[in-house]
Amino acid sequence: MSGTHQATDGARRDTDGQTPDWVPDPALADASPVAAFARRASATSGRDLREYRDLWRWSVEEPNAFWTTLWEHLGMPSLPPGTPALADRSMPGARWFPGTTLNYAAEVFRDRPTDDVAVVAETETGARREVTWGELQAQAAAVAAALRARGVGVGDRVVGYLPNGVEAVVAFLATASIGAVWAVCGLDYAGAAAADRLGQLDPLVLVAATTATVGGRTIDRSAEVARLRETMPSLRTTIIVGERDARLPGAQSFDDLLTGGATAIEPVALPFDHPLWVLFSSGTTGRPKGIVHGHGGVILEHRKQMSMHLGLRAGDRLFWYTSPSWMMWNFLVGALLEGVSVVCYDGSPSHPAVDRLWELAERWRVQVLGASPGYLSACQKAGVDIGDRELDALRAVCVTGSTFPTDLHQWWMAQVPPSVQVSSCSGGTDVVSGFASSAPNLPVWAGELSAPCLGVDLCAYDAKARTVVGDVGELVVRRPLPSMPLRFWNDPDGERLRTSYFDAFPGVWRHGDWITVTGHGSVVIHGRSDATLNRRGVRMGSSDIYGPVEEIPEVTEALVVGLEEPDGGYWMPMYVTLADGVELDDDLRARIVTAIRAGVSPRHVPDEIHRAPGIPHTRTGKKLEVPVKRLLRGDDLDSILDPASVDRPDLLDWYRQQGALRRHARTEASPHPDRDR
Numbered sequence: 001m002s003g004t005h006q007a008t009d010g011a012r013r014d015t016d017g018q019t020p021d022w023v024p025d026p027a028l029a030d031a032s033p034v035a036a037f038a039r040r041a042s043a044t045s046g047r048d049l050r051e052y053r054d055l056w057r058w059s060v061e062e063p064n065a066f067w068t069t070l071w072e073h074l075g076m077p078s079l080p081p082g083t084p085a086l087a088d089r090s091m092p093g094a095r096w097f098p099g100t101t102l103n104y105a106a107e108v109f110r111d112r113p114t115d116d117v118a119v120v121a122e123t124e125t126g127a128r129r130e131v132t133w134g135e136l137q138a139q140a141a142a143v144a145a146a147l148r149a150r151g152v153g154v155g156d157r158v159v160g161y162l163p164n165g166v167e168a169v170v171a172f173l174a175t176a177s178i179g180a181v182w183a184v185c186g187l188d189y190a191g192a193a194a195a196d197r198l199g200q201l202d203p204l205v206l207v208a209a210t211t212a213t214v215g216g217r218t219i220d221r222s223a224e225v226a227r228l229r230e231t232m233p234s235l236r237t238t239i240i241v242g243e244r245d246a247r248l249p250g251a252q253s254f255d256d257l258l259t260g261g262a263t264a265i266e267p268v269a270l271p272f273d274h275p276l277w278v279l280f281s282s283g284t285t286g287r288p289k290g291i292v293h294g295h296g297g298v299i300l301e302h303r304k305q306m307s308m309h310l311g312l313r314a315g316d317r318l319f320w321y322t323s324p325s326w327m328m329w330n331f332l333v334g335a336l337l338e339g340v341s342v343v344c345y346d347g348s349p350s351h352p353a354v355d356r357l358w359e360l361a362e363r364w365r366v367q368v369l370g371a372s373p374g375y376l377s378a379c380q381k382a383g384v385d386i387g388d389r390e391l392d393a394l395r396a397v398c399v400t401g402s403t404f405p406t407d408l409h410q411w412w413m414a415q416v417p418p419s420v421q422v423s424s425c426s427g428g429t430d431v432v433s434g435f436a437s438s439a440p441n442l443p444v445w446a447g448e449l450s451a452p453c454l455g456v457d458l459c460a461y462d463a464k465a466r467t468v469v470g471d472v473g474e475l476v477v478r479r480p481l482p483s484m485p486l487r488f489w490n491d492p493d494g495e496r497l498r499t500s501y502f503d504a505f506p507g508v509w510r511h512g513d514w515i516t517v518t519g520h521g522s523v524v525i526h527g528r529s530d531a532t533l534n535r536r537g538v539r540m541g542s543s544d545i546y547g548p549v550e551e552i553p554e555v556t557e558a559l560v561v562g563l564e565e566p567d568g569g570y571w572m573p574m575y576v577t578l579a580d581g582v583e584l585d586d587d588l589r590a591r592i593v594t595a596i597r598a599g600v601s602p603r604h605v606p607d608e609i610h611r612a613p614g615i616p617h618t619r620t621g622k623k624l625e626v627p628v629k630r631l632l633r634g635d636d637l638d639s640i641l642d643p644a645s646v647d648r649p650d651l652l653d654w655y656r657q658q659g660a661l662r663r664h665a666r667t668e669a670s671p672h673p674d675r676d677r
Contacts, residue, residue: 018445018518018519018520020443020444020445021409021410021413021443021444021445021446022413022421022422022443022444023443023444024421024440024441024442024443025419028419028440029440029441030441032311032439032440032441033307033308033311033312033313033440034052034055034307034308034309034311034439034440034441034454035050035440035441037055037069037070037073037307037308038050038051038052038055040069040073041055041058041066041069044065044069045058045062045065045069052439052441052442052451053451053521055454056451056452056454059454059455060455060456060457060478060479063085063086063089063455063479063480064084064085064086066085066454066455067085067086067096067300067455067482068084068085070300070304070454070455071085071097071300074300074303074304074307076102076107076299076300076303077100077101077102079097079100080099080100083097083098083099083100084097084098085097086480089479089480090480090507091479091480091484091502091507091508091509092484092485092494092497092498092501092502094480094484095273096272096273096296096297096480096482097272097296098272100271100272100296101269101270101271101272102269102270102272102295102296102299103176103177103179103267103268103269103270103295104173104176104177104276104295104298104299104337105140105173105174105176105177105265105267106177106265106267106269107299107337108173108336108337109133109136109137109265112133112137112339113133114132114133114134115132115133115134116132116133116315116341117130117131117132117133117341118131118132118133118135118136118336118341118342119131119136119166119169119336119341119342119344120317120341120342120343120344120364121164121165121166121343121344121345121346122343122344122345122346122360122364123163123165123213123345123346123347124213124214124215124216124345124346124347124348124351125213125347129165129166131166136166136169136170136173137263137264137265138258138263139166139170139258140170140173140174140177140265141174141177141261141262141263141264141265141266142174142257142258142259142261142262142263143170143171143174143254143257143258143261144174144175144177144178144262144265144266145261145262146174146239146257146261147174147175147178147180147205148178150204150205150236150237151204151236152175152178152180152204152205153178153179153180154178154179154180154268154270154274155179155180155181155275156180156181156203156204157180157181157182157183157201157202157203157204157205157278158171158175158180158181158182158203158204158205158206158207159182159183159184159185159198159201159203159205159206159207159232160172160182160183160184160185160206160207160208160324161184161185161186161187161189161191161194161198161206161207161208161209161221161224161225161228162184162186162187162207162208162209162241162324163186163187163209163212163324163346164186164322164323164324164329164344164345164346165241165344165346166344167207167209167241167254168184168324168329168344169333169336169342169344171207171239171254172184172277172333173265176267176276176277176295177265177266177267177268178267178268179268179270179274181201181275181276181277181278181292182276182277182278183197183198183201183203183277183278183279183280183290184324184325184329185197185198185280185324185325186323186324186325186326186329187209187212187219187221187224188212188214188323188325188619189325189619189644190224190644191221191223191224191225191226191227191228191231192227192644193619193642193644193645194224194228195227195228195231195232196287196288196642196644196645197280197288197290198228198232199228199231199232200290200489200490201278201290201489202232202234203232203234203235204234204235204236204237205235205236205237205238205239206225206228206229206232206235206237206238206239207238207239207241207254208221208225208228208238208239208240208241209221209225209240209241209242210222210225210240210241210242210243210244210245210248211242211243212346213346213347214347214348214351215348215350215351216348216351216352222245222247222248223247225238225240225245225248226247226248229248237252238250238251238252239251239252239253239254239257240252240253240254241254242254270295271295271296272294272295272296272297273294273295273296273297273486274294274295274296275292275293275294275295275486276293276294276295276298277292277293277298277330278290278291278292278293278489279291279293279327279330279429279432280429281429281430287642288642288645289488289489289496289500290488290489290490291429291430291432291485291488291489292485292486292487292488292489293432293483293485293486294483294486296482297481297482297483297484297486298330298334298432298482298483299337300482300483301431301432301433301481301482301483302331302334302335302337302338302432302433302483303334303337303338304453304454304455305331305334305433305434305437305453306318306334306335306337306338306340307338308439308453308454309425309434309437309438309439309453309454310368310396310398311367311368311395311396311439311440312335312338312340312367312368313338313339313340314338314339314340315339315340315341316340316341316367316368317340317341317342317343317364317365317366317367317368317393318332318335318340318341318342318343318366318367318368318370319342319343319345319357319360319361319364319366319368319369319370320332320368320369320370320371320398321345321349321357321370321371321372321375322370323619323620325619325620326429326619326620327428327429327432328370328400328401330432331432331433332344332370343360343364343366345357345360349371349375350375350378354378354379354382354384355379355382355384355386357369357371357375358379358384358386358389358391359389361389361391361394362389362390362391365393366393366394367393367394367395367396368394368395368396368397368398369394369396369397369398370397370398370399370400371397371398371399372399372400372401372402372621373399373401373402373403373404373405373408374401374402374621376399376408376412377405377408377550380408380411380412381553385415386415386416387415391416391417391420392417394416394417394420395419395420395421395440396420396421396422396423396438396440397412397416397420397421397422397423398423398424398425398437398438399422399423399424399425400424400425400426400427400434401620401621401622402543402621402622402623403525403526403527403541403543403546404424404447405447405543405546405547406446406447406547407446407547407551408547409422409424409446409447410446413444413446421438421440421444422444423437423438423444423449423450424437424438424447424448424449424525425437425438425449426449426513426523426525428511430484430485430500430501430511431481431483431484431485432483433453433481433483434453434456435452435453435456435458435475435477435511435523436449436450436451436452436453436456436458436515436523436525437449437450437451437453438450438451439451445518445520445522447524448518448522448523448524449522449523449524449525450522451521451522451523452523455481456477456481457477457478457479458475458476458477458517458523459473459476459478459517460472460473460474460475460476460515460516460517461473461474461476461505461508461510462474465505465508468517469517469518469519470516470517470518470519471516472514472515472516472526472532472539472541473514473515473516473517474504474505474510474511474512474513474514474515474529475510475511475512475513475514475515475525475529476505476508476509476510476511477508477509477511478508478509480509484509485497488500512528512529512530513525513526513527513528513529514526514527514528514529514532514539514541525541525543526539526540526541526542526543526544527541527542527543527544527625528542528625528626530626531561531625531626531629532562533545533560533561533562533572533604534562534570535562535570535572535603535604540600540601540603540604542559542560542561542623542625544600544601544604545558545560545574545596545600545604546558546560547599547600548595548596548598548599548600549574549576549592549595549596551595552588552591552592552595553579554578554579554582554588555576555577555578555579555588555592556576556577556578556579557576557577557615558574558575558576558577558615559574559575559576559612559615559623559625559628560572560573560574560575560606560625561573561625561628561629561632562629563629563632563633565666571607571662572604572606572607573606573607573608573609573610573632573658573662574592574606574608574609574610575609575610575611575612575615575628575655576592576609576610576611576612577611577612577613577614577615578611584609584610584611589609592609593605593606593609610658612651612654612655613651613654614648614651615651616628616646616647616648616649616651616652616655617646617647617648618645618646618647619645619646619647621647624641624646627640627641627652628655631652631655631656631659632655632656632658632659632662633659634659634660634663637652637656
């Protein structure tokens with residue numbers, strides 16, 4: 001038996017007596033990459049670090065020893081003699097591996113078997129490609145030569161407006177190899193939204209596609225590409241993936257770059273902190289922030305995550321459903337650093353059927369599948385049965401993007417083979433990596449993240465910066481990570497960076513999530529701390545309420561916010577979308593209230609429940625709780641967010657009107673001085 005669901009008498013109980021829902025097979029856990037690293041760390045440190053909790057504690061207490069040992073264990077380039085891993089522990093301003101040079105693309109192609117598959121790509125229409133390591137290197141080399149020929153050099157910017165396919169990977173690797181800086185938006189962004197992000201960088205080259213197929217519909221993006229070109233006067237060259245369009249005069253063909261160019265890539269040696277790419281925040285608090293990460297920090301963090309936490313080895317396959325607009329695309333591509341093949345899928349995860357991702361995982365024999373709780377919930381509601389699928393290659397299903405409800409987690413544990421670890425991870429675009437996750441040698445408690453990631457000094461703080469265990473607190477990180485932002489784009493004095501992460505607790509990273517660190521060392525994510533529900537002093541994450549409400553068959557989605565009112569009151573409305581043909585009657589309202597009262601807390605029953613025409617999300621699928629809260633409060637829309645960052649900007653005015661109606665009703669109900677005369 002290679003794993004155990006619903007652990008029984010033989011399963012371990014942890015320090016607070018809680019029995020895990022899944023425990024790894026001891027032999028497989030001992031053969032995992034993280035166990036091998038623990039043995040090396042034990043030998044070099046003179047301490048017994050074979051238990052994950054001990055290894056984690058050492059990794060945060062002795063960062064120089066940990067990161068240096070990990071560097072050597074992963075076979076990274078030789079360090080100059082005496083090089084410290086962490087030369088300056090200041091946050092912000094940490095300095096890593098001074099004097100070290102390397103290049104992301106060089107690490108991707110180091111000692112790869114030329115004829116083995118590196119990238120698998122499939123589209124919604126069924127078109128499939130397999131690209132070997134040799135072919136990937138030749139294509140990246142050819143595009144790099146073309147970029148150089150067009151005057152692109154170290155520090156210049158190349159941007160993409162692309163689907164999740166081979167060309168996006170090639171263009172990025174080519175850009176990284178010459179020391180230029182990459183940024184990309186997926187075709188799920190309209191041209192204006194992409195321009196708000198990519199246009200900040202004054203790029204020299206745009207690599208773009210003109211068509212996208214989603215949900216069975218082919219969408220022409222030529223006009224959006226034309227709009228992008230008009231808003232970026234710095235552009236010298238536009239390179240088109242697919243057919244060129246008459247509306248894009250002077251554009252060149254991506255395929256033409258691949259013929260007659262260089263076949264051997266020539267990466268430029270760069271400092272550890274040389275910019276690799278710019279990722280953008282969701283734009284829910286104003287103009288999207290450009291977050292700059294460096295070559296060295298990303299290489300080290302992603303190799304750590306792939307090997308230590310996902311248990312991947314060279315020759316394995318990783319499939320994470322994502323768009324280039326989301327940091328998980330960057331994370332997916334990072335598997336190449338570990339010699340892992342990546343599966344890129346361009347299309348809807350539910351077309352032509354909701355089990356499409358499972359079909360792909362079976363066909364491409366992936367070892368790790370990454371998905372969102374929303375997708376798994378849709379599978380559950382559709383009654384998806386994966387029992388007949390050949391998933392013998394699958395070792396883990398990793399879930400991220402939003403909180404993973406306990407009941408849904410348990411349901412999926414029961415669906416997959418007992419050997420498969422179903423776990424949750426959480427991190428952020430800010431660090432393009434994870435804060436808490438699982439590992440092949442860790443048990444899993446449903447609805448919880450098994451442990452903080454190695455090297456991540458994560459804990460929960462109360463309002464007075466005291467560490468709390470077993471109670472809700474702010475997610476903080478007390479020591480730097482290599483992939484923390486080098487800076488924000490166009491933030492010369494670092495003020496936006498400091499106010500984003502370090503204002504609340506100087507010198508400590510505050511991420512903006514409410515969490516609980518449990519007595520057995522796991523982490524529970526409750527939702528954004530600035531969207532937390534605080535009813536009569538009892539704090540509750542909104543995600544805790546969504547679980548039982550969204551399990552009601554008639555409810556397709558829910559959103560709840562809490563607003564402090566001028567008279568000291570607290571208004572907590574809930575908005576729900578319903579299945580076709582369903583009305584929000586008294587019976588359904590009563591069942592929603594009962595579900596919250598019984599499943600969460602009687603203190604956190606909403607004051608009102610309204611049917612909404614929709615729930616707005618970021619482009620990466622996160623509910624816009626904080627912007628909706630501010631709209632209901634009456635804040636000006638322009639000061640809240642960029643509507644182009646929202647999947648349905650038409651909904652914003654509806655919520656603004658709901659807030660106006662609420663304020664009007666309160667005014668009418670209040671004593672009026674003239675009425676009392």
